[in-house]
Amino acid sequence: MRMYDLIEKKRDGGELSEEEIRWLISGYVAGDIPDYQMSAMLMAIYFRGMSDEETSIMTDAVAHSGDMVDLSPIAGVKVDKHSTGGVGDKTTLVIAPVVAACGVKVAKMSGRGLGHTGGTVDKLESIPGLRTDLDREEFFAVVNKTGIAVIGQSGNLTPADKKLYALRDVTATVDSIPLIAVSIMGKKLAAGNDAILLDVTTGSGAFMKKKEDAIALALKMTAIGEAAGKKTAALITDMDTPLGFAIGNAMEVVESIEVLKGGGPADLQEVCLALASNMLYLAQQGTLEECREKAREAIESGRALERLAAMVEAQGGDARYVYDTGLFEKAPYCREVTAQADGYIAHMDAESIGITSSMLGAGRETVDSVIDPAAGILLVKKTGDVVKKGDVIARLFASEEKLFAAAEQRYQKAVTIADTCPKERPLVLARVE
Numbered sequence: 001m002r003m004y005d006l007i008e009k010k011r012d013g014g015e016l017s018e019e020e021i022r023w024l025i026s027g028y029v030a031g032d033i034p035d036y037q038m039s040a041m042l043m044a045i046y047f048r049g050m051s052d053e054e055t056s057i058m059t060d061a062v063a064h065s066g067d068m069v070d071l072s073p074i075a076g077v078k079v080d081k082h083s084t085g086g087v088g089d090k091t092t093l094v095i096a097p098v099v100a101a102c103g104v105k106v107a108k109m110s111g112r113g114l115g116h117t118g119g120t121v122d123k124l125e126s127i128p129g130l131r132t133d134l135d136r137e138e139f140f141a142v143v144n145k146t147g148i149a150v151i152g153q154s155g156n157l158t159p160a161d162k163k164l165y166a167l168r169d170v171t172a173t174v175d176s177i178p179l180i181a182v183s184i185m186g187k188k189l190a191a192g193n194d195a196i197l198l199d200v201t202t203g204s205g206a207f208m209k210k211k212e213d214a215i216a217l218a219l220k221m222t223a224i225g226e227a228a229g230k231k232t233a234a235l236i237t238d239m240d241t242p243l244g245f246a247i248g249n250a251m252e253v254v255e256s257i258e259v260l261k262g263g264g265p266a267d268l269q270e271v272c273l274a275l276a277s278n279m280l281y282l283a284q285q286g287t288l289e290e291c292r293e294k295a296r297e298a299i300e301s302g303r304a305l306e307r308l309a310a311m312v313e314a315q316g317g318d319a320r321y322v323y324d325t326g327l328f329e330k331a332p333y334c335r336e337v338t339a340q341a342d343g344y345i346a347h348m349d350a351e352s353i354g355i356t357s358s359m360l361g362a363g364r365e366t367v368d369s370v371i372d373p374a375a376g377i378l379l380v381k382k383t384g385d386v387v388k389k390g391d392v393i394a395r396l397f398a399s400e401e402k403l404f405a406a407a408e409q410r411y412q413k414a415v416t417i418a419d420t421c422p423k424e425r426p427l428v429l430a431r432v433e
C-alpha cells in the first residue's frame with residue numbers, strides 16, 4: 001500500500017477501505033508514515049469528510065492503537081460521560097458523585113485544560129493531597145470502595161489520538177466533525193465503560209459554535225458508540241455563556257460543592273440534573289423522570305456530597321475541604337471589572353473569557369505552564385442581566401497584580417452591553433440517541 005495513493009483517493013472524494021484505514025493508523029503510530037503525508041490526509045478528510053463506516057473503523061483503529069482498559073474487576077454497570085469542552089464546565093465534579101450515590105459506578109478518566117477550556121483533573125488537583133495519577137489497581141480499588149474515582153488519562157491510552165491531535169492542532173484540521181468524533185470516541189471506547197453519555201456543547205465557548213454542527217457531531221458519536229456495542233446518548237448543551245459563576249480551578253470545585261449541598265447557580269444545577277439523569281437512564285435505573293428524581297434525592301439527602309468526600313479521601317486528598325470550602329487557598333489579589341455603559345449584557349464571548357481566566361494563571365499558556373489553583377474569574381453579571389455604568393460585572397483573581405491589565409482589557413472586550421435584552425437560550429437544546 002502507498003500513502004500517496006490513499007491521499008489521492010481521499011482527495012478525490014473516494015472512500016477508504018477498512019484495510020487502508022487500519023494500515024494508515026498503525027503506520028502513523030509506528031512512525032512509518034511521516035507527518036507531512038498524514039497532514040495532507042487530514043486536510044483531505046477535512047474537506048471530503050468520512051462516511052459513517054470509515055469513521056467507525058478509524059475510531060476502532062485509534063482505540064486499539066494502545067491499551068484497552070478492562071473495567072471488569074469493577075462490579076456493576078460503569079457509565080462514562082464526556083463533555084466536548086466549555087468554560088466554567090465543572091459538571092463532572094457534581095454528576096459523578098450523584099450517579100455513584102445512586103448505585104452506578106463511575107470509573108472516569110478525565111483530561112486537563114485544553115486551549116480556552118478547563119479540565120477536571122486540574123480542578124480536582126486544587127484539593128490538597130488529591131492524586132489523579134492512580135495506577136490501574138488503585139483506580140479499581142477506589143471505585144470498588146467508594147463507587148467513584150476520577151483520574152487522568154494514564155498509560156499508553158490511544159497513542160494514535162495523541163499524535164493525530166497534536167498534528168491537527170498545527171495544521172488547522174481540529175474542527176472537522178469526523179475527526180473530532182474519532183478522537184473523542186477512540187478514547188471513550190478504550191476507557192472500557194458499558195455506557196457513554198456525551199455532552200456536546202454549542203455556542204461561543206464550545207468547539208461547535210453552531211447547534212446544527214453540534215447535532216451532526218452528536219449523531220456521528222452516538223452511531224460509533226452503538227456500533228461498538230455501548231449504550232450511547234448525547235445532550236446538546238448551551239455553552240454560549242460560561243456555566244455557573246466560577247471559572248478557575250479551586251473556585252469551580254467550590255461551586256460544584258455548593259450544588260452538591262443543594263445550592264449553587266441555577267444553570268449549573270439544571271445542566272447537572274439533566275446529565276446525571278441521562279447517565280442513570282443509560283445505566284437502566286428507570287425512566288428519565290425516575291432517574292431525575294433519584295439524582296435530585298441523592299443531592300437533597302447529602303449522599304452525593306458524602307460520595308465526593310469519600311472519593312477525595314480515597315484518592316489521598318484532604319476531605320475536610322469538601323465540608324468546609326473556606327479552607328481553599330484564595331488568590332492574594334482581586335480586580336473588579338465594571339460595566340462601561342447602561343443596558344443589558346447582550347452577549348458574552350465565552351471562549352475569550354476562558355482565555356482571560358487562563359491569562360490570570362488558571363490555564364496553561366504552554367504545555368509546561370504551572371496552574372495557579374486559586375486564579376480565575378467570578379462572574380457577577382451574566383447574559384440577560386441589567387447593568388448600570390460602573391456596576392461590578394466580574395471579579396478577577398490572580399497571584400500577581402501585573403496579570404490584571406491585559407486580562408481586564410480582554411474581559412471588557414468579551415462582554416457586549418446593548419439596549420435590548422437578548423433572547424433566552426435553552427440550557428439543553430436537544431437529546432440525541
Ligand code: URA
Nearest residue numbers: 084174179180183184
Ligand atoms: N476533544 C477531543 O478529545 N478531541 C477533539 O478532536 C476535540 C475535542
